[in-house]
Amino acid sequence: MARVVIDVMLKPEILDPQGQAVQRALPRLGFDGVADVRQGKRFEIELEGPADEAALARVREMAETFLANTVIEDFTVRVEEPADTAGSGSSR
Amino acid sequence: MTARIGVVTFPGSLDDRDAARAVRLAGAEPVALWHRDTDLREVDAVILPGGFSYGDYLRCGAIARFSPVMGSVIERARAGLPVLGICNGFQVLCEAHLLPGALTRNDHLHFICRDQRLRVENADTAWTRAYTAGQEITIPLKNGEGGYVADERTLDELEGEGRVVFRYLEANPNGSRRDIAGITNAAGNVVGLMPHPEHAVEDLTGSGTDGLGFFTSAIENLVGTA
Structure with missing residues (x-):
């Protein structure tokens, strides 16, 4: 089993009103110094087999045709290493 | 012969009944099409209605685009079948790459x-022949993700080829690039728009009857080519 993470973000030139709304809310909550916020999606995919080149090619195809709309979004694919699961906690 | 116009129902479609009713009021026979069917039941045209297909999960229209019925619709649309996408239907057409760009x-x-005022920019598509170029109409607009975006090259191409079919008048309601409310493919048989012509087909319930022309256009088009 291997975990593959796909991050999908709006392209830089596409307006992200949700990210802007988050950014505007931050100073009200006392979080200053944030110049920009972009909001995206993260998919965690558990493969039945190893994350070899063939499997990753299929994941990229999946991202390209379905998980992302490449007209407005970019995506990245990476294999998540299982090593850092022990005791790492939620804040790094 | 009465024209048969199919109306697709996806899980989460809302305006399929209104679209079927508009088809009937215009004088054609509405044919219910189910998202899991691949058979288009010999219809002469197809309407993808408004709503929230598959709960708008992932992206609006992204999952509907891969439904069995869309396989047939995409194939037939490429061969010239008139297809109208309203609101969520427009989003489905963009996701299916039958129309360029995306709705954000x-x-x-x-x-x-x-109620939204629009200008009909192109009265030469399968769904706008009952109008005249430059005509102003008012039909309802209701959406959360109606901002039309495409890269500059695509926008220039749409403008240059007369494929912007409708433009918002007065205030731009959603940030759509170049006030675009609806577009068509190069052949003019596939049209998508965010506002809802099917809600403006009779005085009793609508903001007027400015939307009826979409449906009479399709019928005229079919009779004309028969």
Whole structure:
């Protein structure tokens, strides 16, 4: 089993009103110094087999045709290493 | 012979009944099409109605685009079948790459619901022949993700080829690039728009009858080519 993470973000030139709304809310909550916020999606995919080149090619195809709309979004694919699961906690 | 116009129902479609009713009021026979069917039941045209197909999960229209019925619709649309996508149907057409660009969240983040004034820019598509170029119409607009975006090259191409079919008048309601409310493919048989002509087909319930022309256009078109 291997975990593959796909991050999908709006392209830089596409307006992200949700990210802007988050950014505007931050100073009200006392979080200053944030110049920009972009909001995206993260998919965690558990493969039945190893994350070899063939499997990753299929994941990229999946991202390209379905998980992302490449007209407005970019995506990245990476294999998540299982090593850092022990005791790492939620804040790094 | 009465024209048969199919109306697709996806899980989460809302305006399929209104679209079927508009088809009937215009004088054609509405034919219900189910998202899991691949058979288009010998219809002469197809309408993808408004709503929230598959709960708008992933992206609006992204999952509907891969439904069995869309396989047939895409194939037939490429061969010239008239297809109209209204609101969520427009989003499905963009996701299916039958139309260029994409619909994104309204720039002000609010769901909008109001009567919207539009200018018909192209009265030469399968769905706009009952209008004249430059005519102004008012039909309802109601959506949360209606901001039309495409890269500059695509926008220039749409403008240059007369494929912007409708433009918002007065205030731009959602941040759409170049005030675009609806577009067509190069052949003019596939049209998508965010506002809802099917809600403006009779005085009793609508903001007028400015939307009826979409449906009479399709019939005229079919009779003309028969």
